[in-house]
Amino acid sequence: ASNFRSTAELIAAEFTTQTGHAVRLSTASTGKLHAQILHGAPFDVLLAADADSPRLLDESGAGVAGTRFTYAIGILVLWSAAADAANCRSDLDKSGQFRVAIANPLTAPYGRAAETFLRSAGLWESLTPQLVYGENVAQALHFAVSGNARYALVAKSQTLDATLPSATCAWQVPADAHAPLLQQAILLQHAAGNTAAKDFLSFLQGEIARDTIRRSGYGVP
Amino acid sequence: MDLGPLWLSVQLASITMLLLLLIGTPLGWWLARTRSRLRPVLQAIVALPIVLPPTVLGFYLLILLGPAGSLGEWWFRLSGESLTFSFAGLVIASCIYSLPFAVQPIMSAFEAVRQSDLEAAWTLGADRRDAFFSIALPQSLRGYLNAAILSFAHTLGEFGVVLMVGGNIPGETRVISIAIYDQVESLQYAAAHQLSAILLVFAFAVLLAMFALNRQWRQQ
Amino acid sequence: MDLGPLWLSVQLASITMLLLLLIGTPLGWWLARTRSRLRPVLQAIVALPIVLPPTVLGFYLLILLGPAGSLGEWWFRLSGESLTFSFAGLVIASCIYSLPFAVQPIMSAFEAVRQSDLEAAWTLGADRRDAFFSIALPQSLRGYLNAAILSFAHTLGEFGVVLMVGGNIPGETRVISIAIYDQVESLQYAAAHQLSAILLVFAFAVLLAMFALNRQWRQQ
Amino acid sequence: MSSVGEIALRYQLQRGDFSLQVALQLPLSGITGIFGASGAGKTTLLRCIAGLEEAPGSELLVAGERWQDAISSRPAHAREIGYVFQEPRLFSHLDVRANIEYGMRRSPRREAAEFAAVIALLGIDKLLDRKPAELSGGEAQRVAIARALMRAPRFVLMDEPLASLDAARKSEILPYLERLHAESSIPIFYVSHNIDEICCLCDHLVVLDNGHVAASGELQSVLVRMDLPQVMGDAAGSILDGRIANFDANYSLSLLTFAGGELWLPGQLGNIGDRYRLRIRANDVSLSRKRPRDTTVLNLLDVVIEAVQDAPPATQLVRLLAGQQRLVARITRRSREELNLQPGDRVVAQVKAVAVRRPELGE
Amino acid sequence: MSSVGEIALRYQLQRGDFSLQVALQLPLSGITGIFGASGAGKTTLLRCIAGLEEAPGSELLVAGERWQDAISSRPAHAREIGYVFQEPRLFSHLDVRANIEYGMRRSPRREAAEFAAVIALLGIDKLLDRKPAELSGGEAQRVAIARALMRAPRFVLMDEPLASLDAARKSEILPYLERLHAESSIPIFYVSHNIDEICCLCDHLVVLDNGHVAASGELQSVLVRMDLPQVMGDAAGSILDGRIANFDANYSLSLLTFAGGELWLPGQLGNIGDRYRLRIRANDVSLSRKRPRDTTVLNLLDVVIEAVQDAPPATQLVRLLAGQQRLVARITRRSREELNLQPGDRVVAQVKAVAVRRPELGE
Numbered sequence A: 001a002s003n004f005r006s007t008a009e010l011i012a013a014e015f016t017t018q019t020g021h022a023v024r025l026s027t028a029s030t031g032k033l034h035a036q037i038l039h040g041a042p043f044d045v046l047l048a049a050d051a052d053s054p055r056l057l058d059e060s061g062a063g064v065a066g067t068r069f070t071y072a073i074g075i076l077v078l079w080s081a082a083a084d085a086a087n088c089r090s091d092l093d094k095s096g097q098f099r100v101a102i103a104n105p106l107t108a109p110y111g112r113a114a115e116t117f118l119r120s121a122g123l124w125e126s127l128t129p130q131l132v133y134g135e136n137v138a139q140a141l142h143f144a145v146s147g148n149a150r151y152a153l154v155a156k157s158q159t160l161d162a163t164l165p166s167a168t169c170a171w172q173v174p175a176d177a178h179a180p181l182l183q184q185a186i187l188l189q190h191a192a193g194n195t196a197a198k199d200f201l202s203f204l205q206g207e208i209a210r211d212t213i214r215r216s217g218y219g220v221p
Numbered sequence B, C: 001m002d003l004g005p006l007w008l009s010v011q012l013a014s015i016t017m018l019l020l021l022l023i024g025t026p027l028g029w030w031l032a033r034t035r036s037r038l039r040p041v042l043q044a045i046v047a048l049p050i051v052l053p054p055t056v057l058g059f060y061l062l063i064l065l066g067p068a069g070s071l072g073e074w075w076f077r078l079s080g081e082s083l084t085f086s087f088a089g090l091v092i093a094s095c096i097y098s099l100p101f102a103v104q105p106i107m108s109a110f111e112a113v114r115q116s117d118l119e120a121a122w123t124l125g126a127d128r129r130d131a132f133f134s135i136a137l138p139q140s141l142r143g144y145l146n147a148a149i150l151s152f153a154h155t156l157g158e159f160g161v162v163l164m165v166g167g168n169i170p171g172e173t174r175v176i177s178i179a180i181y182d183q184v185e186s187l188q189y190a191a192a193h194q195l196s197a198i199l200l201v202f203a204f205a206v207l208l209a210m211f212a213l214n215r216q217w218r219q220q
Numbered sequence D, E: 001m002s003s004v005g006e007i008a009l010r011y012q013l014q015r016g017d018f019s020l021q022v023a024l025q026l027p028l029s030g031i032t033g034i035f036g037a038s039g040a041g042k043t044t045l046l047r048c049i050a051g052l053e054e055a056p057g058s059e060l061l062v063a064g065e066r067w068q069d070a071i072s073s074r075p076a077h078a079r080e081i082g083y084v085f086q087e088p089r090l091f092s093h094l095d096v097r098a099n100i101e102y103g104m105r106r107s108p109r110r111e112a113a114e115f116a117a118v119i120a121l122l123g124i125d126k127l128l129d130r131k132p133a134e135l136s137g138g139e140a141q142r143v144a145i146a147r148a149l150m151r152a153p154r155f156v157l158m159d160e161p162l163a164s165l166d167a168a169r170k171s172e173i174l175p176y177l178e179r180l181h182a183e184s185s186i187p188i189f190y191v192s193h194n195i196d197e198i199c200c201l202c203d204h205l206v207v208l209d210n211g212h213v214a215a216s217g218e219l220q221s222v223l224v225r226m227d228l229p230q231v232m233g234d235a236a237g238s239i240l241d242g243r244i245a246n247f248d249a250n251y252s253l254s255l256l257t258f259a260g261g262e263l264w265l266p267g268q269l270g271n272i273g274d275r276y277r278l279r280i281r282a283n284d285v286s287l288s289r290k291r292p293r294d295t296t297v298l299n300l301l302d303v304v305i306e307a308v309q310d311a312p313p314a315t316q317l318v319r320l321l322a323g324q325q326r327l328v329a330r331i332t333r334r335s336r337e338e339l340n341l342q343p344g345d346r347v348v349a350q351v352k353a354v355a356v357r358r359p360e361l362g363e
């Protein structure tokens, strides 16, 4: 998935130095990748941003049974470059006419998580008129970074990027306020006999990769 | 089946089309008639928006139209409203993105207007403005039709720019292209097929009507 | 800075443009000249691909061109290769998506060719084919130029269809529009700005050259 | 430079190899013919007057109004002219009626009756609902003439308007143009390469040759100039001004008297007492020493030979004085020597009555 | 239906109110004039012959070849004709040279020398590098003529090709067309509303009136038909065929003899013994009972009056027999009564020598 792109690049580079196998990354939204895999994409491994797509692939036989696992757990943060840093969370309650950007709950797991969080906080009804929906978390963050929205509920991994304008507020949403953001990987039928791909999956579960993933702002199982 | 997004799309496409025909008229006329050396430069600039991927163009428009952007700030001070995430913003973004598809056909049609006809109109007492409206414009109706069709269809199908600038707000900026996109992304293929079919049938009907009109003009 | 995607884009846009000029020629000629009642129908069909959001169109093309799709299966049996996720597939998808932008200007130019000129050519011994190549085509050069510019620029900027059908594979289907998109998505704004600027400057240069050529033809 | 009732112009412009260099002072009344070979610059001159050519540094004064000078140029639409172009230039998106009404709408002075009259005269009443593409060449040109006339212009520029018309149609339209000019006194500038048309219509004549003015002046004086045989070709002739003195209803002949004689002309040409002008081609005049008898030549005039000019290879032009009127005869050199014709001789000029040209009506 | 050396056609088509209904059999040799008023259907007829009009159910046979019948129609490009349209129709994207070469390239029979000759004759040598937009009206038409001629056609269709040309240019091009026809024996179908041009050029004449054939036949026989005054207008006249018998170098006069008399014509018209044909307009012939003396009229012919026909209102046409040759004279009704001219009378016809028309060259 595209939100994992820079992390995946780091891991792939490490994998290549260790094994000599080159890794080619094709990034797109999980929905697109899913459709592509169903229609013969020459992909070996899917790193999805959710657990649904790998499960469906697993069940339909497009993925190799038993190779599915969670490689990262997303962390939702409330990000703003304009809000009062001290009262970040409570500021949201009285955000007034300010826009709040979330990823589209229909298409993005972080969007669903954001919705659950807002509902559980009792803010959903009052905030609905202020919500704007990004295609994904990246777009939700664009809305906030460009000043068009005051808040964005995005992935923690994104907010660690050094090139972003400094946040006045980055409040980590408690993990129990939404369903866990499991990001699962699966070996695809295309690579059923490909040992390098299997090696990559093992590597992804290994300590080096887990460390990288953790440093990139995700949880690990 | 929620047809709100279709209705919104039709509004957006129609308004964009009309605005582009309005903008395309002086621009196309100038481009068609000028002997200025700037002509190729301006033509290239007009064509430039389509070179950027829509989402990226949308990204830059987001900055330009946002409260921090020059245009957005000006608009905000004027109207007290934000350009981004609003229908007005969508219209502006669509106009920029579809501009070349309106300007090119209009310009071509204006280029085909014979100088000799304009001269005849002048000697019959029509000033430049009058000759434009009574000769050049009616002789270019088919160019306008092509411009209308291309810009309408292109706006109907656009979603990258619109999604970025509009923020996918139901009832305000969630147009049909975004709605279908969402369904494909969330793997609801059946619903996507259905909505696509509706859009296609609708668009086909509109296009067919326009082209049939064209045929009538031609036969006159 | 990796300029591979730019190069790939230029290849894709050039090939698509050339193919579309080839396809647009008989199609545009037929549409411009026929008195068939099917004309508006065919025109509407040609314009239809742009009505769908690119990603959605890409989705359907993915089905059509994929190994299970009719076209894809036929191609696979023929060449042993898959159409999707290959450069060939990208070219086909781009051609379908940009078709109207090539056909419309060519058709308009052909419509402007005077019947009286064709008649004169016939009486001078040119058969229909000959008259087409010696009269209609050279008199329509500017329509071709417009078609070339629109389809080239549109393909350069396209990414929804390309992303879906091509799969963003570096060196094969990762064109510059996708590369910029990726950078924007992963918040690498500086790199995205840089790549956008390169694309814009390059596209501007190409467009300027083409329009300047146009100007020369016009002055002749 | 120009007085009221005059048009004064000085144009110089360059188009490729061709250069137009003209300075003219023309009366803003009557019909002025502009005559010259193909490529002489006739169309270019009309375009200049209409304001359709850029010619910096040129001047145009119309009835004392400055239409163009070194600094400014009045735009074409404000010049209130009617222009019949060399090709019809009808607006293809409008039908014939709308084409004609185009100019009318933009100048409030035309009446419906006039419209009907022009339409009928030009024989285009049945064409009003057609599109220009459905007209024959001559029909289109007639519509173009109607369009220019119905625009109520201060003067009319006509670029070979009758070239594509047949003789019958021509001989219908020519008198209408004369009448138009006589009744409304709209001045007309009339380009033609047909000297018959010009002589029939014009009071003034400008002869253009390769972008320069070869001659300009009152029609008669230019016509009897015998130094322009190359330019004028067969066109030499003369004009007689007279009055209708009698009409012989039995034979349908009109008697025209003028200071210097009388002529019988076929047809009823007007009311008795009307002024009448006619052109006599040099080719239609022959000379004898004595009055011939028993001949079908009706018209014999007593004249004095004023001058004789060679027109190589075989003919000579003889200028004659009939009272105060000048005539030109073209005779063969042999005849002249046989009859030994000399300036000062009194001879008899035979004018074939049927060969006279259509006259100009009115005062 | 048609024999070799003939063109036989039967066309019927409808365009709006206008309907063309013609059946003609014309010789595929010489020059055939097509004469008629504006809107009579001249252009439509040429377009039919060229294969540019759809006219189902029509027939066209050219020299025994079936070009069109109920089933099929040979396409325009395969008809090997040269077509000079009523308007120039030059290709705007090609310069003058390329326009002319367009047809040459597609028919291999033309030579460079011929190109140079046509170019020089039409006076367009200096225009070869121009674009059509930079030509005057007459220049463009000349280029169009050159283009059609250089295509090496089996026959040529010309739609008022000289209407936009001045007299001098016309009188240069006409003999070229005659020579072209004489040397290459390319048949020409020549539309014109100018009877002078037609008489000067044509062997055959078709008169069209409102889509129908009013008359068709050998030129002389159509011209002396006196039942067509409305259609023919001033065009009545006759043709004399003779031989050049003498040339008077002193006076530059040629003597033409024919069965029935002799005429002196100005200029050196050819070598002694050459055949020569000339047209004499009815307007240029007058009649007397006795031979006039001391007159500049050189040419007096003894003739017998064959028939007299009224040409209202004031004139009459008199058909005369000079030997085997027919002449037509137009005289006023009064003259006729004064002289009491009756069929069978022997009279003297005066023909103004300078009024004769340009002859056809060659055998």
Ligand SMILES: Nc1ncnc2c1ncn2[C@@H]1O[C@H](COP(=O)(O)OP(=O)(O)OP(=O)(O)O)[C@@H](O)[C@H]1O
Pocket: D133, D134, D135, D136, D137, D138, D139, D164, E015, E016, E017, E018, E036, E037, E038, E039, E040, E041, E042, E043, E044, E045, E086, E193
């Ligand atoms: N599409 C049409 N619809 C109606 N009438 C038409 C159409 N095309 C031609 N006509 C009529 O057919 C008649 C013959 O036209 P044509 O061009 O043959 O005339 P023409 O003899 O060449 O006349 P001209 O000397 O003016 O060129 C005209 O009266 C014209 O108005």
Ligand SMILES: Nc1ncnc2c1ncn2[C@@H]1O[C@H](COP(=O)(O)OP(=O)(O)OP(=O)(O)O)[C@@H](O)[C@H]1O
Pocket: D015, D016, D017, D018, D036, D037, D038, D039, D040, D041, D042, D043, D044, D045, D086, D193, E133, E134, E135, E136, E137, E138, E139, E164
């Ligand atoms: N753009 C141009 N470039 C070069 N020469 C030109 C251009 N426009 C006109 N000319 C020349 O100018 C001359 C005058 O043209 P104009 O049209 O005034 O002639 P005209 O007297 O009207 O001739 P015609 O009787 O043939 O219509 C012509 O010799 C023409 O070739």
Ligand SMILES: [Mg+2]
Pocket: D042, D043, D044, D086, D159, E136, E137, E138
């Ligand atoms: Mg001219």
Ligand SMILES: [Mg+2]
Pocket: D136, D137, D138, E042, E043, E044, E086, E159
């Ligand atoms: Mg015609």
